[in-house]
Amino acid sequence: MRTVLITGAGIGIGRACAETFAALGDHVVLTDVLEEQGRETCAALRAAGGSAEFRKLDVTSTRDADAAVAAVEAARGPLDVIVANAGIAHRMPLATMTDELWHHTLDVDLTGMIRVVRAAAPRMRAAKRGAIVCISSVVGTAYGWNEHVPYTAAKAGVAGLVKGLAIELAADRIRVNGIAPGFIRTAQTLDPVNSVGQAGLDAVAPRIPLGRVGEPRDIADVVAFLVSDSARYLTGQTITVDGGLLVGL
Numbered sequence: 001m002r003t004v005l006i007t008g009a010g011i012g013i014g015r016a017c018a019e020t021f022a023a024l025g026d027h028v029v030l031t032d033v034l035e036e037q038g039r040e041t042c043a044a045l046r047a048a049g050g051s052a053e054f055r056k057l058d059v060t061s062t063r064d065a066d067a068a069v070a071a072v073e074a075a076r077g078p079l080d081v082i083v084a085n086a087g088i089a090h091r092m093p094l095a096t097m098t099d100e101l102w103h104h105t106l107d108v109d110l111t112g113m114i115r116v117v118r119a120a121a122p123r124m125r126a127a128k129r130g131a132i133v134c135i136s137s138v139v140g141t142a143y144g145w146n147e148h149v150p151y152t153a154a155k156a157g158v159a160g161l162v163k164g165l166a167i168e169l170a171a172d173r174i175r176v177n178g179i180a181p182g183f184i185r186t187a188q189t190l191d192p193v194n195s196v197g198q199a200g201l202d203a204v205a206p207r208i209p210l211g212r213v214g215e216p217r218d219i220a221d222v223v224a225f226l227v228s229d230s231a232r233y234l235t236g237q238t239i240t241v242d243g244g245l246l247v248g249l
């Protein structure tokens with residue numbers, strides 16, 4: 001049974017990943033800063049017969065990341081899979097962007113991923129196995145997003161992080177890939193202040209070649225593929241999963 005640690009697993013894409021891995025028969029370590037939602041998702045997985053535990057983990061805390069990984073390793077050995085998913089997308093015009101606000105987005109969306117991977121890497125390297133997926137975005141890999149410069153920069157940074165980690169960990173047979181989702185229906189995109197909201201999703205749907213906004217499961221299934229043996233020769237890539245948005249005219 002693989003041990004799969006997911007950040008931001010209480011809701012949205014992280015929750016869908018937790019459901020997918022639990023259904024595959026893996027042990028899922030759900031982590032989130034949202035304790036109530038994380039525990040509720042964990043309970044739902046267990047009620048459905050899955051193997052799961054919840055640990056509170058704020059990815060801006062190195063101490064939290066180290067402690068969560070150490071506790072899982074003590075009970076179960078090295079992690080097999082990490083899904084670095086936690087992220088925020090705050091609207092932040094240049095005119096009101098302080099250093100603190102800039103750093104906060106980078107701290108969650110980019111540094112937060114390296115904290116978890118860095119904590120887990122030594123035992124994964126010793127085991128000479130494992131797979132990591134980091135969630136980037138088409139914002140950053142392909143698009144800019146008005147009044148979201150820190151988010152755009154962080155998500156572009158995730159694609160670089162994936163390449164760097166893939167090379168450093170390849171010798172120990174650990175693969176690292178990214179996913180750049182397009183428009184996925186979650187609390188993040190449904191927030192009309194910090195993102196596009198329901199009206200924005202309704203407006204963009206007809207422009208998406210596959211004819212609809214994505215659902216969290218559309219991303220989770222690709223995460224599951226990327227960490228599976230079917231993707232054994234694939235590392236260092238950030239795969240766009242957007243219903244054809246980027247290649248459409």
Ligand SMILES: NC(=O)c1ccc[n+]([C@@H]2O[C@H](COP(=O)([O-])OP(=O)(O)OC[C@H]3O[C@@H](n4cnc5c(N)ncnc54)[C@H](O)[C@@H]3O)[C@@H](O)[C@H]2O)c1
Nearest residue numbers: 008012013033058059085086087137181183184186187188
């Ligand atoms: N929804 C989309 O269209 C879309 C598109 C591209 C990329 N993404 C990325 O996908 C990932 C998941 O986003 P989502 O759409 O499911 O959004 P969401 O808001 O539904 O979920 C985000 C999760 O991250 C968690 N989180 C936030 N700050 C945290 C912190 N400091 N420590 C730990 N967890 C924290 C939240 O609690 C939540 O569980 C994010 O990285 C996001 O940027 C989403």
